[in-house]
Amino acid sequence: MLRRIIIGIISLILLAGTAPAQEVQFTAQAKPVVALGETFTLIYTLNAQGNGFRGPNFQGFELLSGPNTSTNSSIRAVNGRTTMSITYTFTYLLQATREGNFEIPAASVSVNNKQFASNTLSVRVVKNPNVPGGQGQGAAGQNRSPGTAAPAATGNSNDVYVKAFASNASPLQGEGTVITYKIFTKVPIAQINISKLSSFSGFWSQNLMKENDKLQQTTQVIDGEQYVVADIRKIALFPLKSGRLVIDPLELACVAQVRRQTKTKTGDPFFDDFFNDSFFNSGVANVEKSLKSNPLVITVRPLPEEGKPGDFSGAVGSFTFHSEVDKTRLKTNEAVTLKCTISGKGNIQLIDKLNVTFPPDFESYDPKITSDIQTTAAGISGNQVFEYLMIPRKPGKFRIKPITFSYFDLDKKHYVTLTSPEFSIDVEKGSGEAGAVVTYAGANKEEIKYIGSDIRHIKDGTFRLNLAGSRFFGSTGFWLMLIIPLALFILLLFMWRKRMARRSNTVLMKNLKATKIARKRLQKAEAFKKSGNQDDFYIAISQALWGYLGDKFSINLSGLSIDSVQDALTKQNVNDAIITQFIETLNNTEFARFAPGEKTVNMERIYNEALEIITKIERELR
Numbered sequence: 001m002l003r004r005i006i007i008g009i010i011s012l013i014l015l016a017g018t019a020p021a022q023e024v025q026f027t028a029q030a031k032p033v034v035a036l037g038e039t040f041t042l043i044y045t046l047n048a049q050g051n052g053f054r055g056p057n058f059q060g061f062e063l064l065s066g067p068n069t070s071t072n073s074s075i076r077a078v079n080g081r082t083t084m085s086i087t088y089t090f091t092y093l094l095q096a097t098r099e100g101n102f103e104i105p106a107a108s109v110s111v112n113n114k115q116f117a118s119n120t121l122s123v124r125v126v127k128n129p130n131v132p133g134g135q136g137q138g139a140a141g142q143n144r145s146p147g148t149a150a151p152a153a154t155g156n157s158n159d160v161y162v163k164a165f166a167s168n169a170s171p172l173q174g175e176g177t178v179i180t181y182k183i184f185t186k187v188p189i190a191q192i193n194i195s196k197l198s199s200f201s202g203f204w205s206q207n208l209m210k211e212n213d214k215l216q217q218t219t220q221v222i223d224g225e226q227y228v229v230a231d232i233r234k235i236a237l238f239p240l241k242s243g244r245l246v247i248d249p250l251e252l253a254c255v256a257q258v259r260r261q262t263k264t265k266t267g268d269p270f271f272d273d274f275f276n277d278s279f280f281n282s283g284v285a286n287v288e289k290s291l292k293s294n295p296l297v298i299t300v301r302p303l304p305e306e307g308k309p310g311d312f313s314g315a316v317g318s319f320t321f322h323s324e325v326d327k328t329r330l331k332t333n334e335a336v337t338l339k340c341t342i343s344g345k346g347n348i349q350l351i352d353k354l355n356v357t358f359p360p361d362f363e364s365y366d367p368k369i370t371s372d373i374q375t376t377a378a379g380i381s382g383n384q385v386f387e388y389l390m391i392p393r394k395p396g397k398f399r400i401k402p403i404t405f406s407y408f409d410l411d412k413k414h415y416v417t418l419t420s421p422e423f424s425i426d427v428e429k430g431s432g433e434a435g436a437v438v439t440y441a442g443a444n445k446e447e448i449k450y451i452g453s454d455i456r457h458i459k460d461g462t463f464r465l466n467l468a469g470s471r472f473f474g475s476t477g478f479w480l481m482l483i484i485p486l487a488l489f490i491l492l493l494f495m496w497r498k499r500m501a502r503r504s505n506t507v508l509m510k511n512l513k514a515t516k517i518a519r520k521r522l523q524k525a526e527a528f529k530k531s532g533n534q535d536d537f538y539i540a541i542s543q544a545l546w547g548y549l550g551d552k553f554s555i556n557l558s559g560l561s562i563d564s565v566q567d568a569l570t571k572q573n574v575n576d577a578i579i580t581q582f583i584e585t586l587n588n589t590e591f592a593r594f595a596p597g598e599k600t601v602n603m604e605r606i607y608n609e610a611l612e613i614i615t616k617i618e619r620e621l622r
Contacts, residue, residue, distance in 0.1 A: 024048045024111050028118040030104065034096045036127050039064065039191065039253060039288045042092040042104065044118055048111045053090055056105035060125060064191055064255065065286060066092030093255060093286050096125040158225075160185040160256050162232070162293040164198075164247070170299045173242045174316030174347050175410060176379050178208065181233040181250055181293055186225060188257040189289075192232065196251035197591055198293075202300075202561060203237040203245065204350060204542075205590065207535065208375050236380050238316075238347040241561045242302035250293045255286050303408055307415050311355050313556055315407035317346015321418035323403055328423065331430035336390050340403060340420070343383035346410070349373060349539060351384050352547055354405060359398040360500070363391045366517060392427040399424055518548035518614055522607070529603045537603050541589050541610050545582075548614055552621070562586070574620045582617065585609045 030042045044053075044067075055067055067090040090107070104121040161184055168177040183192070215230040232252075239245060303316070323340040330336055340354055349371065358364045365388070373382035392398065400423040409416045521544035528537035550560055553568040562583060569579045588609060592602040 024116055026050075026107075026109055026116045026118045028104070028107065028121050030094075030121050030123060032122065033124045033126065036096055036099055036125055037193075037195070039093060039095045039193075039255065041286070041288075042066075042094055042121075044090040044107050044109075046088040046090075046109055046111075046116075047086075048088075049086065050088065050109040050111040050116070052108075052110040054108045055090070055092065056107055058092075058094060058104065060096070060098045060100060060102040061094040061123075062097050064093040064095055066090070068092075068286065070285075091286070093288075096123075099125050099127055101125075159187050160189055160254065160289055160291065162250065162252065162291045164250065164293040164296050166296050166298060169297070170301060171239060172301050172316065172408070172410070173239050173303050174314050174350075174408065176236050176238050176317075176347060177298065178379065179233075179235045179237055179247065179296065180231055182229055183232050183254075183291075184220070184222070184227040184229055185256070186227055189254045190257075191255040192252060193254070194233075194250065194252045195290075196249075198235075198248050198250045199587065200235070200237055200247060200590060201245070201587075202241050202243075203239055204347065205238075206236045206349070206375055206380055206539075208234040208236055208380075236375070237298075238350065239298065239300040240314075241563075242300045245298045245300055247296040247298065249295050252291050254289050254291065256289045257286055304414075309404070309406035309415055309417050311404050311417075312406040312408075312415065313351070313353070315342075315347065315351050315405075316410065317344055317348065317407065318409060318411060319344030319346065319348070319405075319407050319418070321405045321420065323420035325400070325423050325425070327425075329426045329428070330392070331428045332392055332395055333430050334391070336392070336425065338388040338390065338400065338423070340386045340388075340405075341383055342386075342405060345379060345381040346407070348380065348382055348384055352543060354386055354403060356388060356403055357401050358388075358390060359392075359400070361392060361394040361396070362398065363393060365389045366520070392425070395427045395429040397424065397426055515548070515614070515618055517551060518544045521547065522611055522614075525607060525610075529600075529607055532600070534599050534603065538589060538592070538606070541606055542586075544614070545586060545589070545610055548617075552617075569617070572621055574617060578613070578616050578620060582613050585613045 025047045026044065028042065028044050031040050034040050044055075053067065053069075070089050070091070071086060101122065101124050104123060106117040106120050108115055108117050110116075163182055163184065165180045165182065166177055167180070168175070171177045179198075183189075209231070215232065217228050217230045220227050220229045233250065320343050321340070322343075323338065326337045326339070338356070340356075342348065342351055352369065354367075367386040367388045370385040370387070371382065372385075373380060402422050403420040404417055405419075406415060406417045408414070521540055525537050525540035525544060528534075528540055546560055549555065549565050549568065553572075555564055555568065566579055566583070569582070585606075589606050592606050
């Protein structure tokens with residue numbers, strides 16, 4: 001072997017010394033039309049040995065790698081005379097970042113102390129290129145100088161691929177399943193860029209991997225080949241309806257480093273074996289790979305109807321329930337807080353309301369909801385805290401009836417109802433205003449208490465005198481003063497009864513408060529947007545959109561889906577364009593949560609879309 005290498009080197013020297021001079025050719029080649037975001041190669045080819053290569057400045061493109069240099073040799077025997085040529089290539093890997101027509105300036109190189117410039121290239125970047133497969137490569141080949149060929153790169157579809165796995169392909173409605181996307185590769189890869197996310201129609205989704213998480217790599221032997229395996233995405237899904245649900249494939253692009261193969265044909269078996277030896281053929285090439293995962297079919301089983309509690313709202317998992325009040329003795333117009341905490345593992349983020357009945361003499365407010373959620377590879381757990389503020393307006397002894405919370409326990413395979421204790425609250429009369437306040441402490445007139453009195457001052461100044469014989473009794477003013485208070489009393493009584501009837505109508509109250517609650521959630525989302533908290537922002541936006549329609553049309557959380565929402569809006573004669581916009585807003589929210597790009601711009605766009613569509617639907621329903 002050593003003798004063959006020495007003979008080969010001597011032959012190269014002799015051939016180089018006898019090779020005739022040839023014209024220097026320095027050319028550039030690239031695809032003339034590329035898609036926005038596409039990665040493509042720019043190759044400069046030189047048919048002579050040079051130095052001092054200087055590449056151009058790239059406008060409209062992002063430089064991913066380069067210049068990567070390689071050398072290709074070829075030997076030909078013509079009429080008994082053997083000639084050898086060596087080709088040098090300089091390769092860039094570029095990504096199109098803007099639409100438009102761009103010119104790639106010439107590169108320069110020095111050969112024998114003489115400067116040579118390549119040709120310039122025009123590249124058009126389009127959003128949706130209408131270029132048949134292979135056309136771009138053919139156009140690129142037209143820029144290639146005669147007698148030169150781009151080196152081929154070896155590789156097959158099994159070198160690198162993406163596969164999706166479901167932890168549970170047949171969950172119950174509301175039961176979580178984890179979808180994991182794994183990449184398998186036998187070659188070095190870089191620049192992993194997700195081009196199309198899977199859609200999760202019919203699911204509530206939560207990303208289990210952070211943006212800055214490093215890919216944890218392992219090795220795995222498949223069909224006798226060793227692969228490097230890494231999780232690139234992990235999503236927890238909670239089905240909102242039963243049936244057969246399809247998860248579309250995920251698509252991504254990456255740059256794979258594969259071995260370049262060059263074959264030298266001289267007609268001499270010795271030279272062919274020598275120049276095709278791996279010692280002279282060790283170059284590699286960066287090749288863009290477009291990958292697509294397999295689709296997944298999730299068959300969701302319905303929850304059993306037997307034993308389903310009346311207050312069940314779709315909670316599935318394993319939970320605990322605890323409630324407390326911060327005080328049991330207070331005075332009128334003082335505030336008391338009822339705090340309810342749900343903790344556990346499951347679809348806890350979908351629990352957004354409790355059935356609480358307050359005493360009629362208590363003024364109550366919408367709850368303040370605080371979430372502490374942990375997302376790990378094992379699933380989602382944490383707690384939801386509901387804080388209700390109440391203000392008693394009258395003294396007495398009051399009771400807050402027990403609060404119930406029902407869920408389906410996955411371990412026990414049946415429904416569980418948790419109940420809070422009953423709370424007794426003693427309310428005393430608070431300090432009165434400056435002036436006389438009369439209140440009844442019992443049922444008899446003798447028990448009437450007179451609290452406070454005014455100091456009557458001596459009146460001075462001018463007085464109005466009436467004619468003798470004039471009487472106020474029976475006058476117009478008398479009847480007005482008699483009728484007006486009575487009319488006001490009847491009006492107030494009517495309004496009070498109407499208000500109590502509305503408050504007792506749970507469906508109506510939810511409908512009236514739907515917009516108010518949605519706007520509060522949007523305000524919460526805006527706070528997350530300003531702080532850059534992307535995950536909590538999209539959760540708040542989804543809760544605002546789904547919660548608004550759930551309250552507006554009295555649809556339980558377990559019954560919320562794209563179909564049920566579309567039917568409800570159609571029955572209310574909402575414009576089809578607005579219904580379509582609402583569904584697109586839901587899909588855009590889910591996509592933007594994981595889409596690449598400037599997250600601040602994405603959050604601002606999604607926030608404006610959610611605010612706009614809620615406003616449009618509210619106008620349609622008036």
